[in-house]
Amino acid sequence: MRLILLCVGRCKAGPETELSQRYIERANAAGRALGFPRVELREFDESRAREPALRKAAEAKTILASLSPGARLVALDESGALVSSREFSAFLGKTRDEGAPALTLAIGGADGLSGEILEAASPIVSFGRMTFPHQLVRIMAAEQLYRAMTILAGHPYHRD
Numbered sequence: 001m002r003l004i005l006l007c008v009g010r011c012k013a014g015p016e017t018e019l020s021q022r023y024i025e026r027a028n029a030a031g032r033a034l035g036f037p038r039v040e041l042r043e044f045d046e047s048r049a050r051e052p053a054l055r056k057a058a059e060a061k062t063i064l065a066s067l068s069p070g071a072r073l074v075a076l077d078e079s080g081a082l083v084s085s086r087e088f089s090a091f092l093g094k095t096r097d098e099g100a101p102a103l104t105l106a107i108g109g110a111d112g113l114s115g116e117i118l119e120a121a122s123p124i125v126s127f128g129r130m131t132f133p134h135q136l137v138r139i140m141a142a143e144q145l146y147r148a149m150t151i152l153a154g155h156p157y158h159r160d
């Protein structure tokens with residue numbers, strides 16, 4: 001099952017990009033043998049529309065258009081469900097075993113994700129009730145994908 005980290009907003013070259021790339025490379029190395037051939041990072045420009053609602057709607061259209069047929073959509077949003085790393089890894093394993101061709105994790109831009117995306121997603125996952133910048137969330141999501149791979153592989157990176 002392909003894993004896609006879909007980001008509204010681009011990250012400049014620098015420490016945030018380096019760290020998220022490092023976790024993606026680790027997730028790729030650990031995931032290949034587990035039926036996760038690769039984590040793909042896709043970035044889109046934030047909309048330049050004047051109103052936040054119009055920006056979010058335009059960004060939602062881009063996100064929905066980029067989903068491959070049969071792909072599962074997970075939204076990252078402050079309002080979502082609080083899940084443990086083990087629960088998240090179990091969800092990835094179950095979705096893979098159900099035969100989904102791809103799973104997309106969507107990260108919103110400065111305005112956040114639209115209601116349309118939150119309704120289309122299952123589940124909506126939160127990293128806590130605080131709001132983080134999308135650059136940090138990208139790193140956190142990449143790390144959680146790597147952590148999930150190690151949990152599924154029985155590797156001792158994750159300790160609890």
Ligand SMILES: C[S@@+](CC[C@H](N)C(=O)[O-])C[C@H]1O[C@@H](n2cnc3c(N)ncnc32)[C@H](O)[C@@H]1O
Nearest residue numbers: 076077078107108112113126127128130131132
């Ligand atoms: C700067 S935040 C969006 C701002 C916020 N929704 C607002 O109303 O102003 C950018 C993106 O990072 C992700 N994000 C931020 N905090 C998060 C959290 N606590 N849990 C999960 N995702 C988060 C979401 O995908 C969000 O759309």
